[in-house]
Amino acid sequence: MQKALVWLRRDLRLYDNAALSHALKEAKQVWLTFIFDTDILKPLIQGELDAKGLKHERRVDFIWQGLKQIDEELRAMGGGLIVRFGKPLECIPQIAKELGVDAVFTNHDYEPSAVARDESVKGALEKLNIQFAEFKDQVIFEKREILTNSNTVFSIFTPYKNNWLKTLQEKDLAAHECKPKAGQFAPIPKKLDTPLPSLESMGFCATGIEAYLPPGSEGGQAFLEDFLSRIDQYQIGRDFPAIKGVSYLSTHLRFGMLSIRGLVREAHRRMLAGSMGATIWLSELIWRDFYFMILANHPRLAKGASFKPDYDNITWESGAHAKKLFAAWCEGKTGYPLVDAAMHQLNQSGYMHNRLRMVVASFLTKDLGIDWRWGEAYFAEHLNDFELSSNNGGWQWASSSGCDAQPYFRIFNPITQSEKFDSEGKFIRRYLPQLEKLSKKSIHAPWKAGHIELEAAGVVLGRDYALPVVDHDEARKKTLVRYSVVKKVSE
Numbered sequence: 001m002q003k004a005l006v007w008l009r010r011d012l013r014l015y016d017n018a019a020l021s022h023a024l025k026e027a028k029q030v031w032l033t034f035i036f037d038t039d040i041l042k043p044l045i046q047g048e049l050d051a052k053g054l055k056h057e058r059r060v061d062f063i064w065q066g067l068k069q070i071d072e073e074l075r076a077m078g079g080g081l082i083v084r085f086g087k088p089l090e091c092i093p094q095i096a097k098e099l100g101v102d103a104v105f106t107n108h109d110y111e112p113s114a115v116a117r118d119e120s121v122k123g124a125l126e127k128l129n130i131q132f133a134e135f136k137d138q139v140i141f142e143k144r145e146i147l148t149n150s151n152t153v154f155s156i157f158t159p160y161k162n163n164w165l166k167t168l169q170e171k172d173l174a175a176h177e178c179k180p181k182a183g184q185f186a187p188i189p190k191k192l193d194t195p196l197p198s199l200e201s202m203g204f205c206a207t208g209i210e211a212y213l214p215p216g217s218e219g220g221q222a223f224l225e226d227f228l229s230r231i232d233q234y235q236i237g238r239d240f241p242a243i244k245g246v247s248y249l250s251t252h253l254r255f256g257m258l259s260i261r262g263l264v265r266e267a268h269r270r271m272l273a274g275s276m277g278a279t280i281w282l283s284e285l286i287w288r289d290f291y292f293m294i295l296a297n298h299p300r301l302a303k304g305a306s307f308k309p310d311y312d313n314i315t316w317e318s319g320a321h322a323k324k325l326f327a328a329w330c331e332g333k334t335g336y337p338l339v340d341a342a343m344h345q346l347n348q349s350g351y352m353h354n355r356l357r358m359v360v361a362s363f364l365t366k367d368l369g370i371d372w373r374w375g376e377a378y379f380a381e382h383l384n385d386f387e388l389s390s391n392n393g394g395w396q397w398a399s400s401s402g403c404d405a406q407p408y409f410r411i412f413n414p415i416t417q418s419e420k421f422d423s424e425g426k427f428i429r430r431y432l433p434q435l436e437k438l439s440k441k442s443i444h445a446p447w448k449a450g451h452i453e454l455e456a457a458g459v460v461l462g463r464d465y466a467l468p469v470v471d472h473d474e475a476r477k478k479t480l481v482r483y484s485v486v487k488k489v490s491e
Helices: 018-026 038-044 058-076 088-099 112-127 157-167 216-228 231-237 250-254 260-272 276-297 299-303 309-313 319-331 337-349 354-367 372-382 388-399 414-421 426-431 451-456 472-490
Strands: 003-008 029-037 081-086 103-107 131-135
Touching (some): 018 103, 029 038, 029 058, 029 088, 038 081, 058 216, 081 088, 103 112, 112 299, 216 250, 260 276, 276 388, 299 388, 319 337, 319 354, 319 372, 337 354, 337 372, 354 372, 354 472
Parallel strands (some): 003 029, 003 103, 029 081, 103 131
16 A cells, blocks of 8 residues: 555554554555544534633643644654644545545544544545545444353443453553654645644634643653552542542543553553552443443433433423522532532533542432433533543433443432541632631531631631532432332332
8 A cells, every 4th residue: 555644533642553553554655634623613612702702622722732742743753744624524535635545544433423424434535445444442342342141232330341351362452553664654745734723713722721731642641650650559549539549541541642552551460460559440441441332332322312211201300490500510509518619620620530520410410300411411511531431421320320320319418428538628628718717527518517617717608608509318308209210120
């Protein structure tokens, strides 16, 4: 093969990249491209804009900075990255035809809309006699590689995990060689060699995300090295949001700035050496494969369907009252400090600790009685590491409608969760400074504090901090009634 084009999407790295590796093995000249998909980005440009009419969108900024790194690396090797802002169905065939390539190489994308997009692009390329080659890259095992004894897909995590580990072989974790021969990264023809579209030209502004989330493989590698120095304590600290106990690698992994094979290889090796922290972290990485598998085999989930159809019979809160409760949750004004601090963390940074994702999801669905789909959409809009399969899986787990979900009668108590996982109130104080002077006992439920303590702390409930929007015990009773329509299914 003479010429190949590699279409980057969720694999923004030049190492251990399946599509790039295959292209370098098969073609004498290789180019790379990335398309800022207008079908994805234009819906994001709504709501609050800055004075210049630009949208503050951290993920677009993070991707843009990662692409800039890739372009610089490629130009140092004689090539460059072709970046466009448009529709892939139009841009990919156009670029491929202009370059005169024999094939377009890319890695599988499993979301239903992406599958449909890729089929359309494949059809357009076939009309030009250009091959479209796809490869497994962002998961260890794809949709039907891990099956039950009866040759069906799993719906329960633990047996899936056991089969996953039993199936795993060294070759599944082997890195894809991506070293080019001299001159193999071909110069971009002058007609196609345009600068990266600026954020502003696409309707977005710089967000400063690089100050706390350094982009690209370089940033991801730095975070990985830091985490590996702490991994043996992962199982101890991962549930406590006030401490540095988790990996913080999810956003780099989401955009493929780190290789899933590399992460699993490191975790698996350390697990075999006896690290409990690595064992627990590996389990989290397997959850990621599990949710990818679930969505790939049940694409209806992407359209708002409950995994358990009977749970679509639940009657959620509605009307103005529901909107008011939802707004309080979104803005971190529920009157429950751990919930509110978590929402402030999300709104300020695009990140939320995993324990807190479970707490706020349970609170929205089972304390406020709000449809889980509302929360799913809010997370999709605000999380830097938003991943459709994991986000949907997490919300359906919390609402009990998903596969292998918590039972409907398991309802997190936001106060006891706060007392258990932020006992000193350090995380709460970080995001709710108005409560800083409350005692470590009262900070979890300020409305229970005495008048004298509140006055000494300078806190007037209803002015400085919200009164609880619901009573947890009463809300729990209402939820058990609400879920009674599916009680028999769950038991």
